[in-house]
Amino acid sequence: MxxxxxxxxxxxxxxxxxxxxxxxxxxxxxxxxxxxxxxxxxxxxxxxxxxxxxxxxxxxxxxxxxxxxxxxxxxxxxxxxxxxxxxxxxxxxxxxxxxxxxxxxxxxxxxxxxxxxxxxxxxxxxxxxxxxxxxxxxxxxxxxxxxxxxxxxxxxxxxxxxxxxxxxxxxxxxxxxxxxxxxxxxxxxxxxxxxxxxxxxxxxxxxxxxxxxxxxxxxxxxxxPGNFRYPNARIDGRHDHVGTPRRFRRDAAMAGAELAMALDRLWAEQDAAGIPLAITFGRFHTDPAMHGLTTVPGAFDFSLDVRAYDPAVLSLLEARMLAIISEIEARRHVSFALGPRASASVxxxxxxxxxxxxxxxxxxxxxxxxxxxxxxxxxxxxxxxxxxxxxxxxxxxxxxxxxxxxxxxxxxxxxxxxxxxxxxxxxx
Missing domain, CATH: 3.40.630.10 (Zn peptidases)
Structure with missing residues (x-):
């Protein structure tokens, strides 16, 4: 034909x-x-x-x-x-x-x-x-x-x-x-x-x-892009009175915010270098059964999706994320439980x-x-x-x-x- x-x-x-x-x-x-x-x-x-x-x-x-x-x-x-x-x-x-x-x-x-x-x-x-x-x-x-x-x-x-x-x-x-x-x-x-x-x-x-x-x-x-994901991650700290001084706090919400901003800076750094990727916190919240205006959050839940076009970039991002989490745990006296990990190939x-x-x-x-x-x-x-x-x-x-x-x-x-x-x- x-x-x-x-x-x-x-x-x-x-x-x-x-x-x-x-x-x-x-x-x-x-x-x-x-x-x-x-x-x-x-x-x-x-x-x-x-x-x-x-x-x-x-x-x-x-x-x-x-x-x-x-x-x-x-x-x-x-x-x-x-x-x-x-x-x-x-x-x-x-x-x-x-x-x-x-x-x-x-x-x-x-x-x-x-x-x-x-x-x-x-x-x-x-x-x-x-x-x-x-x-x-x-x-x-x-x-x-x-x-x-x-x-x-x-x-x-x-x-x-x-x-x-x-x-x-x-x-x-x-x-x-x-x-x-x-x-x-x-x-x-x-x-x-x-x-x-x-x-x-x-x-x-x-x-x-x-x-x-x-x-x-x-x-x-x-x-x-391939990705790695943590669909059900959690940060455990301690619920405290809103008047608790900073040195005594184990604030899970602030730990979550610190992780989010650190990863956003990491994304900006990679973006400036011309390396395409995306970092998304799809869920990002305190425990609705416990949170309130006068309570320091002792628990924080989030989901994380990180995607890139290069397996080496994904490995680097995950390693840097885990290092950031270790630093936050030590500084804020909280613990991260990332839960089951999922991934997809590039x-x-x-x-x-x-x-x-x-x-x-x-x-x-x-x-x-x-x-x-x-x-x-x-x-x-x-x-x-x-x-x-x-x-x-x-x-x-x-x-x-x-x-x-x-x-x-x-x-x-x-x-x-x-x-x-x-x-x-x-x-x-």
Missing amino acids: KPISPEAIRTAIAAQRPVVESLFDRLAEGSRAEPGIMRDTYGAGENFAHELIAKHGANEGLQIHRDAAANTYLTWPGSEQGAPCILLGSHLDSVPHGGNFDGAAGVVAGLTVIAALKALGLRPRCDITVMGVRAEESVWFEVSYIGSRSALGTLPNGALEAKRIDTGRDLASHIAACGGDVEALRQGRRELDPATIRAFLEVHIEQAPSLVEAGLPLAICSGI GMVDPAIAAQLQAAAQSLGLPGTMMGSPASHDAAAFAAAGVPVGMIFVRNENGSHNPHEEMEIDDFLDACALLTSWVADQAA
Whole structure:
């Protein structure tokens, strides 16, 4: 088959606009949370999204399959049996009161690419599969990449016992309730063998308005940060009367504030040196059962997420953090209990795929700027398993994890055109 022209790709993608708009509208209507949407991990909202996508795929003649973790696969079979497949997709869950596009855009993009290529008469050599991934948003179980790592057989030990923050039930029971096979997961069976995957590509809205600032509709990802996390850290001091002199105090709140400011200075130092990273205290509070206007806080709880693009930088940051904590403990006579540690590997984007996407963007008349992801994505789990990965970011006015995400459909269709061009070149 002769190459498909950029003009034909743009026309085929533009024809998909009504379907794209309908899918996003139906996803939003079925998971409204006021404000925003609620596609809770292994809950009613996420289930709704998977059912909607599966029904749409079946109507389009795609083969539908679910794995032990209840991930959804929608496959357009290729002509060469056994050829490594192209995997497109993203997650379908959201944070509480999130936006409609974070994650879901990647699944809708995959379906849009397949529809456009079908309309263009392509007969792919390899399977092209859209994966609706479960449980990417770690806020619910405080475990990263549950769906993708389950599929790849790399789910961390103990993850199935993690409790959902609102129900208190463990991950295993939630997966079972959604039709998954917990025993298969316990045995480490994997749905996806990295050797059988040509590449995993993910379209995602940008998390911070960098593209808005730059006036660009999209960017090609240059890397996905790894992280280390302490979801349930605590500082223990002593509850005292508000009039207690400073020399007697074991103030847990001041110890927490000192750690936060020390890490912020460390971040500023690295930022000035041109080393990108992010440090976030997601929870930061005294004990509500004990705190009050006239009480020196004897307990302080916090969560910490530190992310960077270089494993050596992450190791350095954690070592410096632990040294800072030791100094604070000695000076303020408190003790830190960091609790369970979680981590995710740095996601290395495949340089060949990034270069191919840049070339495709140029042929389509689209900007091919590169941008590092400020956030974690399922693509990082695939990269850690040895699968070549690529990502495309779409301009988004108000950031993600926000009920007011503002992705423009025109920008999304540009990203779909870029992904279609790459898939056509690789699968023809």
